[in-house]
Amino acid sequence: MTHSDKHAMLKNLPGVDHLLELAKTNIDFIDIPRSVVVDSLRDALDHIRKNILNSVETDISDKTILDSAQIFAKEKIKPKLVNIINATGVVLHTNLGRALLCEDALNNIRSISQSFSNLEMNIKTGKRGIRYEAIDELICELTGAQSAIAVNNNAGAVFLALNTIAKGREVVVSRGELVEIGGSFRVPDVMSKSGCILKEVGTTNRTHLKDYENAVCDQTGLFLKVHASNYKIEGFTASVGLQELVKLGSDKNIPIMEDLGSGTLIDFSKYGLPPEPTIADSVNSGADIVTFSGDKLLGGPQAGIIIGKKESIDQIKKNPLTRALRIDKMTLAALESTLKLYRDEKKAIEEIPTLRMLTISFKEICQKAELLFKIIKEETGALADIDIADMNSRPGGGSFPQLNLATRCVTIQPKNMSVSRLEVKMRMSQPAIIGRIEDNKYILDPRTIQTGQEVSISSTLKKILNKK
Numbered sequence: 394m395t396h397s398d399k400h401a402m403l404k405n406l407p408g409v410d411h412l413l414e415l416a417k418t419n420i421d422f423i424d425i426p427r428s429v430v431v432d433s434l435r436d437a438l439d440h441i442r443k444n445i446l447n448s449v450e451t452d453i454s455d456k457t458i459l460d461s462a463q464i465f466a467k468e469k470i471k472p473k474l475v476n477i478i479n480a481t482g483v484v485l486h487t488n489l490g491r492a493l494l495c496e497d498a499l500n501n502i503r504s505i506s507q508s509f510s511n512l513e514m515n516i517k518t519g520k521r522g523i524r525y526e527a528i529d530e531l532i533c534e535l536t537g538a539q540s541a542i543a544v545n546n547n548a549g550a551v552f553l554a555l556n557t558i559a560k561g562r563e564v565v566v567s568r569g570e571l572v573e574i575g576g577s578f579r580v581p582d583v584m585s586k587s588g589c590i591l592k593e594v595g596t597t598n599r600t601h602l603k604d605y606e607n608a609v610c611d612q613t614g615l616f617l618k619v620h621a622s623n624y625k626i627e628g629f630t631a632s633v634g635l636q637e638l639v640k641l642g643s644d645k646n647i648p649i650m651e652d653l654g655s656g657t658l659i660d661f662s663k664y665g666l667p668p669e670p671t672i673a674d675s676v677n678s679g680a681d682i683v684t685f686s687g688d689k690l691l692g693g694p695q696a697g698i699i700i701g702k703k704e705s706i707d708q709i710k711k712n713p714l715t716r717a718l719r720i721d722k723m724t725l726a727a728l729e730s731t732l733k734l735y736r737d738e739k740k741a742i743e744e745i746p747t748l749r750m751l752t753i754s755f756k757e758i759c760q761k762a763e764l765l766f767k768i769i770k771e772e773t774g775a776l777a778d779i780d781i782a783d784m785n786s787r788p789g790g791g792s793f794p795q796l797n798l799a800t801r802c803v804t805i806q807p808k809n810m811s812v813s814r815l816e817v818k819m820r821m822s823q824p825a826i827i828g829r830i831e832d833n834k835y836i837l838d839p840r841t842i843q844t845g846q847e848v849s850i851s852s853t854l855k856k857i858l859n860k861k
């Protein structure tokens with residue numbers, strides 16, 4: 394194409410107004426908002442202009458432009474946050490939305506959100522009430538703490554507590570606990586943003602009570618313990634238990650805070666998992682403040698929960714930052730319903746999806762694997778080698794570091810495409826299916842596959858394998 398050809402073609406392109414008139418009577422655009430149609434027509438015209446300038450053979454008829462705009466429009470109106478099928482076996486997957494809510498929580502979100510509520514009114518007095526009151530008592534009942542407050546997330550909880558209790562003063566932390574949690578939460582950074590001065594003690598692998606003791610000075614405002622949720626130091630190690638630290642703190646008149654990260658209300662060792670310190674353990678040890686997440690092992694909505702001695706929590710409630718970090722009513726509704734289930738541990742295990750997926754018996758996993766295997770084998774047995782294999786799943790979400798949960802997976806080795814291509818195709822399908830690759834096989838772990846998703850997985854797999 395010569396320069397003047399291009400110029401002529403660009404000049405001949407129809408205008409947006411003309412195309413918009415055509416779109417008005419075009420059935421393909423009938424349900425698409427006008428603003429989206431206009432944007433899509435502009436995108437289509439831009440695309441064609443680029444083609445012309447790059448000398449790419451291009452049809453500039455109205456129909457072609459409208460067809461192209463139709464594709465842009467569909468992309469624009471498609472929801473961006475969508476459901477996916479988690480076949481990774483990672484129960485608390487940070488990238489996949491962490492905890493799934495229980496039925497009660499979902500119903501309560503709907504009920505509280507679609508009507509007015511007493512979010513900030515005391516019904517008995519008719520006066521202004523406090524947002525946190527709905528769960529304050531319940532959390533105290535379940536944990537043995539004197540007082541509680543919930544905020545937007547645990548990072549916010551740690552930030553708020555540090556800022557309230559130790560702003561401008563030194564916070565003593567073991568070097569072995571200066572952790573980074575995925576998504577840029579780093580203890581030293583949160584510390585400096587909250588206005589506290591980090592005082593590191595001990596070494597990466599060993600910290601002793603003496604180290605804390607020697608660090609105490611006029612400037613000391615807090616002893617902080619951080620649960621190393623996502624890693625484990627093994628070998629020649631030593632750390633100071635919460636109880637010992639509480640004793641030192643009371644001798645020196647220094648408050649103690651523990652960030653549990655993924656706090657749990659139940660003792661997982663009863664279900665064959667390694668013991669994790671429970672929230673009640675931390676409270677019983679005498680910590681002034683304990684913080685934990687709502688959507689990790691607790692299995693509720695995203696939230697940060699701060700519990701502890703009344704005096705400390707009262708101080709936190711008065712901090713103006715509380716308003717900036719405050720919890721939303723939908724979250725509060727979900728949290729109350731989730732927490733209520735813990736009054737009956739059996740019920741909690743059955744109804745809270747996170748707990749159910751973590752404690753599911755190997756026998757039940759095998760049954761799920763068998764079912765998935767059968768459906769997939771029937772549909773795609775000719776297109777791939779389908780097998781069953783004993784493997785491990787991970788709890789994830791900064792809980793139980795290094796723990797492998799025994800699981801039984803379905804493995805797929807396609808005959809006519811690479812395993813990595815299959816992984817991409819499954820991920821790009823609707824709904825997206827996220828599996829993993831191990832030993833050049835595509836792995837589907839039934840632990841995190843929800844009942845009823847087997848058929849959808851199998852039919853997607855069949856479609857992909859058939860297409861090559």
Ligand SMILES: *Cc1c(COP(=O)(O)O)cnc(C)c1O
Pocket residue numbers: 546547548549551574578619620621622623652653654655685686687688696697790791
């Ligand atoms: C996960 C975690 C946090 C952050 O909690 P969010 O709820 O993700 O904000 C803080 N501290 C520890 C130790 C954690 O494991």
